[in-house]
Amino acid sequence: MDEYPAGSLDLNVPFLLALGTAGAATYDSGLTGPLKEQASLIRSELPAIDTDQALALLRYLQDRDASKLPCNGRSAPKKHRFRIKTAERSILLLPRRARLPDGIEMPSPTAVLHSPYSPLSPISPLYPDGLIDAQWIRKHQDLIPSVILCFYTLVADPTLATLCDNKIKTDVNNVRGLLSQSGHKTKLAVVLVSDQRSPSSESVQERLENLRRGCGIDPKSMFLVPPGGSPEEVQRMAENMLTTLYTVSMEYYRDLGRHARKKRGRGVAPQPTVPPTSGTSQTLSLAGWNVRYDFKSAVFAEYRLEMNDALRSYEQAYENLFSSELMEVIPSWSPRWNEARFLADVLAVRCIRCLLWNAQHSAAARRWQSHRDRMADFVDRRGRGTANYGWEAWESRWALVMASLIEKADIPDLAPDTLRLYSQPEKSLMADRLQPWELLHHPGYWYRLSATHMHARRAYAHQIPDDDRRSPSASPASHVAKAAFAYDTYMCPDPYEEYPLNHVGVDHGKMIIDRLKRARIEFLKRDQIRAAAEVSLECARELALAKDWATVVKLLRPIWTELNFHAEGWIAIAEELDWTLRTASAALGNAELVLALDWELLSRTFPKRANWQYDITKSLEGITTKSKPEVSIADGQVVPFLSTSFLFKREEGKAGQFAQTQLTIKSNAHQGSAPVVLSNISVDFDGCLSRLTINHEEDTVQQTQGTVAISTVSLTRGTEESDADEDDLETTNANVTLTGASNLTLAPGQTLVFNLDIPLREPGETLAKSLTLNLETETFSLHQTLDFDERTNPNLWYISGSVTKRIGHPNPLSIRVLPRPPKMEIRCPVWKDQYYTDEAVALEFELLNGEDIEAHAKLEVTLFGESPPIFKVEIPGRDSDTSSSVRNEESRLGGLPLGNIESLKTSNLQILIPPVDRSSQFDLTLQVTYFLPTNPGTPITKAAIFQLNIVNPFEANYDLLPRIHPDPWPSLFDHDGVRSADPTDEDAPLAFKGLFQSWYLLTRYASFASEPLRVVDIDVVLSPSPSVRCSATKALGHPAGGRLIQPKTIEEASFDLRAQKVTLDDRSQAPLDVALLIKWTRPDSDEGTVNTTTLPVPRFSLFGTEPRVLTKITHMVTPHPVLILSVYIENASNHFLTFGLVMEPSEDFAFSGAKQTTLNLLPVQRRTVEYKLLPLEGGKGRGRWVPLGLVVRDKYYQKVLRIVPGGEEIRGTKEGGVEIWLPGADVS
């Protein structure tokens, strides 16, 4: 905007001049030459006042100057808006009418003189056919105030008051006279500053009235500053004054606007004072006058802030200007051509500002674009085209103007803290197909656009042929004449100044940099770091042309370190950045930066630069350094040409063992670059070692296959710990440094693989952290640190140069080092799958010390399970007769000292577990904790778990069968026989005289053991009962020495039971509790320890009062096999019972005896009925079971009694009947 004449583009603000204050500089209106001579001087004769009051007021007024306020309707002050200037005594006002220059006669006495800036006045540069220029704008903005505010002192001293008042009157009248003489309609206002407190306000009022009348001043234009007022009062007064004066000022500008419109309305072109005699003698056409009037009324509307009116008038002027009558007819060689272009620019800028004022941002952008397009079209058609430096200069300026317009408008949508890059279109344009650029972007974009056009301007300037670049004085005149019309020099220098041949011309670079820097600031304000970097890069390119290397480094270095274009993969950008920075830093002699950049540029991801020597060792050639530069490049600072990986082959290792690892370094340098010879590399670890270093050694063995070189590096303890025994891997030392040597020459594309065996010492996690590559040369040293990252670590293990395999475990950068494994062994030589209940278990254990040295051991034994027994541990040679303690489900015995166990020796012990009576399962844990004398602080623990199964070896089932007691029942009537002892006599032996029964207990027992067991004896135990006497005799004899019972076999044993009640009176049911005892041994047991397994028999019940029928078969030894069937009917009740017996005849046998009879039974009586049976020969001589048709019926209750078999050869059937066994013929 600065290139345009001053004030031509600025927003017009009402002009107020304060006259008569001391200290204020004299107002310099900038009038020069003849105009200054003709100017009318407005002068106040009274001395300037310098009271504090007046100065405070003046300062406040100056603070309220509105000319620098943002140009938008939003933040404009509502009450007043003034551009305030001050003058001490006098002001030169532009002459209302310009006199004719000397030598020109007044054509006629009636001729009218015109304003000096009018095209009608010969003195004006516009004479005779110019349109309007910036001077006219300046005239109202700077030269002619709308209001002159005169300061006077109101003297309070009554003796001087009248005199002073009269002086004021005279002065005001004088000033007003001068004003009216000048012809300007500037308003006059007076401010009176009281010098001290007035005696009474009434007299002041009177004086004021007097003054006002004497001066002929409107009461609204006279102001009084009361004496001794506080600053707030002064401010309030000043605000009121400004508000009042603002309306006066508005009236002034309205009058001017009305005047301009009136002149336009006349519709005739005024004639100049003197007809033009030079040039084409052409005067300004009516269309031109209309543009001029429209422009004027627009500017006056702008003074009044009537922006819509202003916009309308400006647009009208603009359209007329481009009409076929004006710009189209101006020849491009004429100076008026450029003046018209200038006017078009001014109009467009003012239109845009009106639009921005009304927050029509997209319309403003569109207006900007349309003016550009229209101008381009116009210049192409009528001017010298758009392909020249002049046009690009204008384009650049046009973008710059927009940037400053946007900045001045202070648009809230584009404020940096909104982080918005462009404003949304206003509602009226929403539906249109908008160009993206029409969404108003923030000034950074405009500055950049301006810089781009400046680039183009330079490119065009550089195409100017040499002939045109010579200064005209050095060129032939004909050439000058030709060149004069070939170049568009609108607001830009001629070609011989734009790009002169012999000296420096326009510094395009500086202008580009200036614009780019401003763009960069705008981008950075809005966090557009990448856009700012882009601008910086462009800027650096310009600076490089200007060889301002320090600024290049200052600009680009932060980008290089902070924005990692290379790592992100923006190779082209990174390349540009690196090379620019490299050139700058080399020129500056910044060796560190050069080295770091060369190191990065070695990478093949960048395109190879032709004719460039890629050799890091020669980077510093031509750069002088004070000391040997040392560069440390942290991980991530540059993207190195090396990629590395580190692998532990296994996920786990054990302390005291070696871990296989592989370190791979791959060079991705440019083909043809010099091999990099690293001095040494070191890997840093976290865990059981701290660092591993490989030094360069030229002649080491390497297996090279293709581009892969594999070497095995033997590692030794670092030199700083040389006093430690190198083979002693047992000591724990976290700060272990290992060193090795290998060939570290890295040719481009080559992969170096190092196989390393790392001794592991401490248990825990060991992690490979980073790799440091050191490059030492005579001229510099460079250290590059690279962190290993599991995400990018390629898990490839080189088996040979061409064969790789993928390491399976998830994190090959770390290894879990397990503690040293215990070498103590716990063994049980004889362990059986099953142990049996009721058997004392003795378990033998051996502890074998597999360590190299003796061990001091302690033992802890735990038996875990449901109600574990208390056990004992016997250790030979030690009287550790301790028993375990039981808690919860665990029986524990701890802290048993085992003493020292020699290396490779065993220690025996025995665990004794008492018989367990239930089948159960236990976990037997033996835990040996031992210490080695070499490392007494570290306990080593070995545990072994054995599962102890204890099972029941036998199971049995039981049958209790009734038998017939041979003895007769006692008779109820035999008093002596049945009377029992007197219960009161406790000493009397218990005599059993009650009923008795005989039973037969049949048991079948099975072995559930897993091995044969020897049953030594088998017996029953009867639990005693007070009312019943019971005895058992073994029915079958047990073989002496026992019987060997195989697993899963069933054996029988039977017992005869006899039971008798104590008294006959007691005939109720009695329970029978029996347990079966099986005495057994293991067949291989030498000692003959007999274990007794007790199997409880379910409870039976004996006796009862119900009548019972028992049958028995006996054989009579006769020539014929005769069976005697005895039927015993027992009546144990207290009733007299009658039974009917019916014996059905059978086909199988004949019988003798009552077929049908009746039996009477007294209470407590047993009677027997016998039948003789003779088997018939129906069975063909074989024995067989035949049913017996015997029915016994209780006569009284009509109830059939069940017939119970009471011996052999007779059995009950399922239907409730009875069968008897008829022997075959061979029996006899």
Place this chain on the structure above:
Amino acid sequence: MATCFPSIACLGVIGRNNNPLHVSIFPSYDPATNSYRPVRTPLQFSLLLSSTLDVFELRSRQNVAAGTGLTGDFGLLHAVDERLAAYGFETNTGVRFVVIVDMRGRIGSGPTGRTTTAGDGGKTPATPASAAAAGVGLREGEMKVVFKAMQAAYIRLLQNPFFDPDEHSPPGGHGGRKITSRKFGEDMRRIGEGWTAGVTSL
């Protein structure tokens, strides 16, 4: 006055790690030489694409604050100058599609879907002056079809079992490899050449 029409000048796919995955550059009409050629150098396009990342970041911040932007369509990111404008789209996996539109990329009597290649200046030549005239604008939604097509192409790429997205944008890492799929490149070329304002499917 022959009008200018918008065309695509560059298509960029940027990965999660801000790494360029794919860049296709298309020729635009150059009124000075009356031929078709790219308006910028590959380096300049790289810079343009990279600077859109700023806008993506700014917008995501605004979107998070306002709780908007769930569709991933960022619309106009910014206009670089009066010719080039960048539009953006972000997938829910953080892959960003950038379309740089040249508002005066094509000249002619109307939008055509015809493939234009560099040097194909045989169509009605217009005077350079008229070519500079303002062309047809764009509505906000007119890029949706491009993003849809790009996303479809990217999805087709992802469906290839040999394409490992993590290789191209390692999670939590830096950089990544570029997309080398020929088919994807052809898809991009088809989209870039086929689009004109008002096209409803690609």
